[in-house]
Amino acid sequence: MDNSLIIALDFANGSEVNRFLQPFAGKELFVKVGMELFYQEGPSIIHQIKEKGHHIFLDLKLHDIPNTVKSAMKGLARLECDLVNVHAAGGKEMMAAALEGLEAGTSSGRKRPACIAVTQLTSTSEEQMKKEQLIPVSLEESVMNYALLTKEAGLDGVVCSAWEAAYIRENAGATFLTVCPGIRMTSDQVGDQKRVATPEFARNSGVSSIVVGRSITRSVDPVKSYEKWMDAWKGVRQ
Numbered sequence: 001m002d003n004s005l006i007i008a009l010d011f012a013n014g015s016e017v018n019r020f021l022q023p024f025a026g027k028e029l030f031v032k033v034g035m036e037l038f039y040q041e042g043p044s045i046i047h048q049i050k051e052k053g054h055h056i057f058l059d060l061k062l063h064d065i066p067n068t069v070k071s072a073m074k075g076l077a078r079l080e081c082d083l084v085n086v087h088a089a090g091g092k093e094m095m096a097a098a099l100e101g102l103e104a105g106t107s108s109g110r111k112r113p114a115c116i117a118v119t120q121l122t123s124t125s126e127e128q129m130k131k132e133q134l135i136p137v138s139l140e141e142s143v144m145n146y147a148l149l150t151k152e153a154g155l156d157g158v159v160c161s162a163w164e165a166a167y168i169r170e171n172a173g174a175t176f177l178t179v180c181p182g183i184r185m186t187s188d189q190v191g192d193q194k195r196v197a198t199p200e201f202a203r204n205s206g207v208s209s210i211v212v213g214r215s216i217t218r219s220v221d222p223v224k225s226y227e228k229w230m231d232a233w234k235g236v237r238q
């Protein structure tokens with residue numbers, strides 16, 4: 001799953017997803033199903049997207065007591081997604097329990113889904129983190145702390161912004177995944193994201209995979225937009 005551009009399918013229902021995916025028929029995409037879509041459509045949306053041949057990041061950001069997360073992950077493993085996640089703020093014990101659940105729910109002979117943890121949301125600024133979460137260190141230190149806890153718990157990587165990816169790579173190793181949302185072209189609207197970066201910056205920082213939502217899903221021509229984004233991510237001259 002390294003070097004992927006993951007499209008965030010933040011749609012209200014399955015019909016909107018089908019309408020979006022239809023012009024991509026024949027292409028093998030990596031897509032992200034988040035809370036908005038999954039809470040409306042449930043597991044059936046995962047089966048439908050898998051039938052179309054796409055890879056899936058199920059972005060439900062589990063955050064609860066270890067036993068609950070373990071049981072939930074056991075169930076989610078049966079959906080056979082490629083990537084799932086939790087919040088690192090749930091702690092090392094919770095993250096280790098998530099892995100145990102995933103392993104228990106993965107059928108024999110199959111590879112368990114990769115599991116990553118959200119560090120600080122890309123919609124969080126350092127100022128907000130200090131004021132609201134009462135974390136006195138820099139945002140980069142907080143993200144790094146969560147990344148190291150995630151690694152110690154045995155998970156495969158983290159969700160972070162592209163700004164922290166190089167530091168994480170240096171300290172946690174090149175095989176530890178850094179999956180980065182908050183990616184924007186310079187002409188794009190930033191919206192609610194705070195720690196944004198361009199695809200070029202992400203590539204040069206050694207980010208494993210980028211997540212792109214509205215810039216593609218809300219564009220007039222999503223296929224053309226996706227191709228433009230892929231070129232920027234892969235480093236093709238514009």
Ligand SMILES: O=c1ccn([C@@H]2O[C@H](COP(=O)(O)O)[C@@H](O)[C@H]2O)c(=O)[nH]1
Binds near residue numbers: 123193215
């Ligand atoms: O820290 C995080 C964790 C998850 N996300 C998700 O990524 C996409 C980003 O969408 P855009 O439209 O490109 O902003 C969205 O689904 C978020 O839930 C994140 O942005 N930051």
